[in-house]
Amino acid sequence: xxxxxxxxxxxxxxxxxxxxxxxxxxxxxxxxxxxxxxxGMGLRLIHYSVGAGITDQGEVPNGYNVSxxxxxxxxxxxxxxxxxxxxxYFCASSGLTRNYGYTFGSGTRLTVV
Amino acid sequence: AQSVTxxxxxxxxxxxxxxxxxxxxxxSVPPYLFWYVQYPNQGLQLLLKYTTGATLVxxxxxxxxxxxxxxxxxxxxxxxxxxSDAAEYxxxxxEDDYKLSFGAGTTVTVRA
Numbered sequence: 001x002x003x004x005x006x007x008x009x010x011x012x013x014x015x016x017x018x019x020x021x022x023x024x025x026x027x028x029x030x031x032x033x034x035x036x037x038x039x040g041m042g043l044r045l046i047h048y049s050v051g052a053g054i055t056d057q058g059e060v061p062n063g064y065n066v067s068x069x070x071x072x073x074x075x076x077x078x079x080x081x082x083x084x085x086x087x088x089y090f091c092a093s094s095g096l097t098r099n100y101g102y103t104f105g106s107g108t109r110l111t112v113v
Numbered sequence: 114a115q116s117v118t119x120x121x122x123x124x125x126x127x128x129x130x131x132x133x134x135x136x137x138x139x140x141s142v143p144p145y146l147f148w149y150v151q152y153p154n155q156g157l158q159l160l161l162k163y164t165t166g167a168t169l170v171x172x173x174x175x176x177x178x179x180x181x182x183x184x185x186x187x188x189x190x191x192x193x194x195x196x197s198d199a200a201e202y203x204x205x206x207x208e209d210d211y212k213l214s215f216g217a218g219t220t221v222t223v224r225a
Binding site for chain 1: 117119122147149154155156157158159162203211212213214215216217218
């Protein structure tokens with residue numbers, strides 16, 4: 001099925017651990033982004049990419065790294081997990097946003113203890 | 114810079130009643146506007162969007178929204194609520210072809 005695939009769906013980390021959240025899309029979309037969702041705050045943009053080899057910071061980038069080596073993949077790395085990074089993370093992709101909006105993955109629920 | 118304000122974090126309606134979710138935005142250029150719905154433990158799904166042209170846009174599941182430039186608003190409505198409409202709804206704005214800024218969301222509860 002075409003779409004955005006995120007793995008894992010659930011993860012528990014200890015403070016200080018690192019991990020990578022995976023995101024892959026098979027729609028040949030140029031634009032990919034990572035958001036975090038916290039209660040009462042909507043979705044906040046972490047990092048985004050407008051194409052392979054091009055990434056930029058969003059609203060809340062601290063503590064996260066990204067890379068875009070291929071059109072399909074856009075992994076999000078947590079360098080040293082902190083309890084403040086407990087959240088639900090969504091990956092999204094888009095062709096031209098005005099035409100199609102975003103396609104979202106199903107999310108990764110991360111708990112940092 | 115763009116921003117979105119959703120008035121009311123929770124809305125409770127009776128089944129069959131009007132659903133009205135309010136969204137106001139700020140944007141330095143003519144914006145693209147979106148409404149998304151999120152069902153429990155799922156990702157976001159596009160309900161409808163406004164880019165150019167007709168200011169009243171229709172979406173899936175009987176929802177519609179009207180773009181009012183003078184009021185910088187993009188309110189979402191549905192004439193008759195169903196139990197299946199219980200979800201969280203997000204308004205979003207884009208000033209370019211890529212980045213979306215989201216409101217804080219409105220949770221809709223439908224009473225039988």
